[in-house]
Amino acid sequence: MKIRLLDIAHARSGDKGDTANVGVIVNRKEWFAVMDRELTTERVTKHFEGMITGTVERFALPNLGALNFLLHGALGGGGTVSLKTDAQGKVYSTALLRLEIDVPDDEARSLGMRRKR
Amino acid sequence: MTRVVRVAAGQGFWGDSLDAPRQQVEGGPIDYLMLDYLAEVTMSILQKQKERDPKMGYARDFVGAIESVLPAITGKGVRVIANAGGVNPPACAAAVKEMIAKSGAGTVPIGVVTGDDLLPRLDELIAGGHTLANMETGEALDTVRDRVLSANAYIGSVPIVDALKRGAKIVITGRSTDTALTMAPLRHEFGWADDDWDRLAAGIVAGHIIECGAQASGGNCLYDWRNIPNLANVGYPIVEVTEDGSFFVTKHAGTGGRVSFHTVAEQLVYEMGDPVSYITPDVIADFSTIRLEELGGDRVRVHGIKGRPATDKLKVSVAYRAGFKAVGTLVYSWPNALEKAQVADNILRSRLERLGLRFDEILTEFVGASATHGALASAVPEGKRVRAPDHPEVQLRVGVRGEDRAAVERFTREIAPLVLNGPPSVTGFAGGRPKVEEIVAYWPALIDKTVVQPQVEVLE
Numbered sequence: 001m002k003i004r005l006l007d008i009a010h011a012r013s014g015d016k017g018d019t020a021n022v023g024v025i026v027n028r029k030e031w032f033a034v035m036d037r038e039l040t041t042e043r044v045t046k047h048f049e050g051m052i053t054g055t056v057e058r059f060a061l062p063n064l065g066a067l068n069f070l071l072h073g074a075l076g077g078g079g080t081v082s083l084k085t086d087a088q089g090k091v092y093s094t095a096l097l098r099l100e101i102d103v104p105d106d107e108a109r110s111l112g113m114r115r116k117r
Numbered sequence: 118m119t120r121v122v123r124v125a126a127g128q129g130f131w132g133d134s135l136d137a138p139r140q141q142v143e144g145g146p147i148d149y150l151m152l153d154y155l156a157e158v159t160m161s162i163l164q165k166q167k168e169r170d171p172k173m174g175y176a177r178d179f180v181g182a183i184e185s186v187l188p189a190i191t192g193k194g195v196r197v198i199a200n201a202g203g204v205n206p207p208a209c210a211a212a213v214k215e216m217i218a219k220s221g222a223g224t225v226p227i228g229v230v231t232g233d234d235l236l237p238r239l240d241e242l243i244a245g246g247h248t249l250a251n252m253e254t255g256e257a258l259d260t261v262r263d264r265v266l267s268a269n270a271y272i273g274s275v276p277i278v279d280a281l282k283r284g285a286k287i288v289i290t291g292r293s294t295d296t297a298l299t300m301a302p303l304r305h306e307f308g309w310a311d312d313d314w315d316r317l318a319a320g321i322v323a324g325h326i327i328e329c330g331a332q333a334s335g336g337n338c339l340y341d342w343r344n345i346p347n348l349a350n351v352g353y354p355i356v357e358v359t360e361d362g363s364f365f366v367t368k369h370a371g372t373g374g375r376v377s378f379h380t381v382a383e384q385l386v387y388e389m390g391d392p393v394s395y396i397t398p399d400v401i402a403d404f405s406t407i408r409l410e411e412l413g414g415d416r417v418r419v420h421g422i423k424g425r426p427a428t429d430k431l432k433v434s435v436a437y438r439a440g441f442k443a444v445g446t447l448v449y450s451w452p453n454a455l456e457k458a459q460v461a462d463n464i465l466r467s468r469l470e471r472l473g474l475r476f477d478e479i480l481t482e483f484v485g486a487s488a489t490h491g492a493l494a495s496a497v498p499e500g501k502r503v504r505a506p507d508h509p510e511v512q513l514r515v516g517v518r519g520e521d522r523a524a525v526e527r528f529t530r531e532i533a534p535l536v537l538n539g540p541p542s543v544t545g546f547a548g549g550r551p552k553v554e555e556i557v558a559y560w561p562a563l564i565d566k567t568v569v570q571p572q573v574e575v576l577e
Contacts, residue, residue, distance in 0.1 A: 010340040010379065014388035017253050017561060023386020025379065027340065051491045061392050061405050064382045068389050076480065079559050080158055081439060083480040083516030085488045093339065095490045 001108045002100045007116045009035060011093035018078035019054070020089030022096045025066040030111060032065040038101035044069055047099045069096070122306045124299050124323070125355040127186075128152040128199070129330025131159055131176045137330065137353050138182045142189035144369030147355060149302040150189075152182060152199035153295045153328050160292060161436030161557040163203035164236075164267035174205030175289075180212050183287065184220065190286055191222050198277060198298045202289045204267055206231050210289050210576055224577055228280025228288040232571035235268040235433065235564070242568065249433060249562040258562065264438040266557060270431045270564060273398030274320070276571035277301035283575045292434065294397055296324030299356065307360045318402035318424025319362030321395065326366055326384055326419070327354045333366065333384040334415075335374030340383065347373025352415075363420035365412075378411040381419070394425075396432075398566070401425040430563040439558035440477065441525040444516040445532035446484075448545030451509050455486050457540040458513040464539050465515060468531055476519040476528075484512035512545065518556065525553050 008031050011024040024039070026032045041058045048056065054072025061068060075089050076082040086092070103113060125147040127138035131154040141150055154176040167174030179201035189195040202209040210229045217225050235242065239262070243249065249258035249268075258265070269292035278301050280288045288301070300320035303309065309316045326333050333354040335345040352372025358364040366376050374380075385404060389395070392404035401424060408421035449457040462481045469479070482488035485508055487495060495506075517528045529551045536543055 010338075010383065012337070012339065012383040012387050016388060016390065017559065019253075021386070021389055023383070023389055025340075025382050025386065027379075047493070051493070059389075059392050061386070063405055063407055064385060064409065066382060066386055068386055068392055070390065076478075077558075080161075080556050081442075081518070081558050083442060083444060083478060083518055085482055085484060085514065091489045095493055098490065098493050098496070 001103050001105050001115070003103050003108060003113055003115060004097070005039070005099045005101065006097040008113055009097065011097055013089050013091065013093035015075055015078060015089040018073055018075050020071045020074040020092045022069045022071065022092050023066055024069070024096055025064060029065050031113065032062060034101070034103055034107070034111065035067065036060060036062070038103070039067055043099070044096070047096070119359050121357045121359055122149070122303060123147045123355055123357050124149045124151050124302055124327070126151050126153070126327035126330050126353050128154060128182065129328065129332060130154065130156055131178060133330055135178065135181065139185040141353055141355070141369070142186045142193070142195050144352065144372060147195060150186060150195055150197045151298045151327065152179065152197065152201060153298060154179065154199060154201045155203065155292060155295070157434060157559045158557070160204060160267050160269055160434060163205070164436065167204050172208050175203040175209035176201040179209060180216050183213050184216055187217065187220060187222050190225060196281070196286050196302070198288045198301060200290045200293045200295070200298060202229070202291045204234060204269070204291060206289050206291045213287065213289070214576060225286045226284050227576045228283065228285025229574045229576065230272070230276045230280060230288065230290040230293065230571055232276070232569060233269045233272045233292040235270055236265070239265065239268055242564070247564055247568065249435065249564065252561040252563065258435065258560065261437045261560065266436045266438060268433060268435045270433050270569045271398065272431065272569065272571050273297050274301040274304055276573045278305045279573045280575060281305040283573070285575050295328040296321045296397055297399065299324030299327060300399060303358050312426070314400050314424035314426060315422060316362035317400035319364065319422040321397050321400060321402040322404070322407055322419065322422050323356040323358060323364050325395070326381060327356055329384060329387065330354070331374060332387065333381055334368045334376050335380055338380045338383055340379035345375045349373060362422065363418065366417045366419060367415055376415040376417055378409050378417060381409055381417045396428060398427060398431055400427050429566050431566050431569055433562040433564050435560035435562060436557050437560055439556045440518060440520045441522045441553055442516060442518040442556050443525050443529050443551045443553045444514060445529060445551040446512050446514045446545065447532065447535060447543055448510055448512045449540065450542045450544065452507060454508045454511040454542070455483060457542060458483055458511045460540045461513055461535050461543070462515060465531060465535060469528065472527060474524045474527055475521065476517045476524065478518045480516045482514040484514050486511050488514065522553065529553060
């Protein structure tokens with residue numbers, strides 16, 4: 001089953017220079033293992049292809065049911081230099097939540113994950 | 118009974134709600150009011166103001182904030198800690214002192230923390246081998262030295278604790294870390310030792326949770342956002358801390374917003390780097406050790422936090438002039454709004470080229486179509502065919518940036534003509550010509566701790 005991250009998690013993003021951070025938190029603790037398994041550095045790098053000029057770093061916070069991603073070169077120079085509407089990376093959060101992960105039907109069902117419309 | 122110290126956030130940035138400080142002191146019992154005014158950009162704005170008038174260079178809102186909470190300071194013994202001093206803490210203290218004298222409230226001891234300002238010492242520091250290399254690019258500060266506007270070290274909680282010990286009821290700092298403003302009263306009240314890393318780390322986490330004001334109590338919270346009650350009267354967050362470093366996050370009864378696992382967790386990940394090493398001047402806090410327990414009734418218990426010894430460096434924030442920029446916008450309407458905006462952008466770009474204008478960057482965004490999420494916004498799910506949306510309207514937003522002010526200025530005159538000599542169905546130009554803005558860029562660096570000696574003065 002394809003599950004959009006938005007359907008199982010929430011997120012907040014911010015900036016440090018030209019780097020955006022996206023902290024993504026599962027809505028239910030028991031969903032963390034699936035997100036931790038599926039939301040790899042490679043997957044996120046591919047998702048933001050063309051939107052960022054640098055690399056992606058990934059950190060896990062199982063205690064919060066969260067992953068933290070650093071997206072380098074995401075803000076057009078960052079802060080006051082950037083010409084972007086989202087110069088401070090405030091809505092990279094929801095951009096990440098557009099990502100779809102594949103979850104085996106049985107697992108998704110047993111965990112109560114559902115695609116929302 | 119376990120002793121509890123309550124620190125309340127009343128300001129998350131310069132420009133935050135003017136009523137929040139007063140609501141925090143009137144809404145229920147608190148011991149300390151913490152007001153955070155400074156962001157990376159703020160210091161350079163303040164430096165520009167100080168250049169124009171040596172009595173300026175601090176967050177002017179702070180004087181009004183103190184006036185609004187003065188009865189609580191003199192009557193209830195609430196103490197206030199703020200980094201409102203910006204690049205001129207003594208001037209900020211003088212303005213507050215004058216306001217208090219005029220109000221007839223008697224004297225209130227004001228602590229002033231200085232020593233973070235490295236601008237007057239910059240050449241001496243560079244000559245002494247402190248390159249202040251850019252943490253992101255590795256470049257030495259020498260390369261932009263002649264364009265530097267401000268340079269401030271982020272200092273920790275120690276000088277604020279000192280000011281509190283010496284009886285200050287209001288403590289004004291310059292570029293203190295945001296978290297130090299919460300940490301300092303906890304160290305002062307509980308006497309946490311300099312190497313009590315776990316408790317110090319807990320103080321940092323408490324500070325991080327409340328430093329952005331209502332962003333921890335339901336504001337800007339994506340989780341269940343529709344059902345977060347009464348943001349019109351949102352309660353700002355409060356930490357109730359005990360001696361062992363564990364604490365509760367809450368807000369005053371009867372206020373709007375929400376304090377839950379999810380509102381606190383969202384704030385914890387905000388502007389986070391490596392969660393295992395949240396580096397501050399006082400301690401390195403490990404955010405992967407934080408335990409959150411939602412208790413209901415807008416209370417979350419936070420405990421289990423581990424810390425490690427601080428490094429021997431301080432972060433330095435340098436601001437320098439980096440050219441000019443301007444952003445112009447026009448709105449195109451249905452039908453084919455996006456296509457019209459794209460055609461207009463092409464016309465604009467070829468005119469800029471014909472004029473021979475050179476920029477370091479020209480950025481075009483189509484607001485309403487792809488400005489914030491780029492190609493992700495129009496991505497077609499696998500195996501589906503979707504007709505291109507015909508947007509009701511799209512805002513064309515073009516920005517330019519470069520060293521040549523005249524070129525940027527000329528760009529600003531090329532937007533309006535498109536209304537009559539470009540694609541049709543265009544509106545939204547009532548704001549007039551775009552403004553040329555000088556760019557003040559941010560340069561993060563590190564410096565040896567021993568070089569920075571904060572000073573504390575208490576004005577009676």
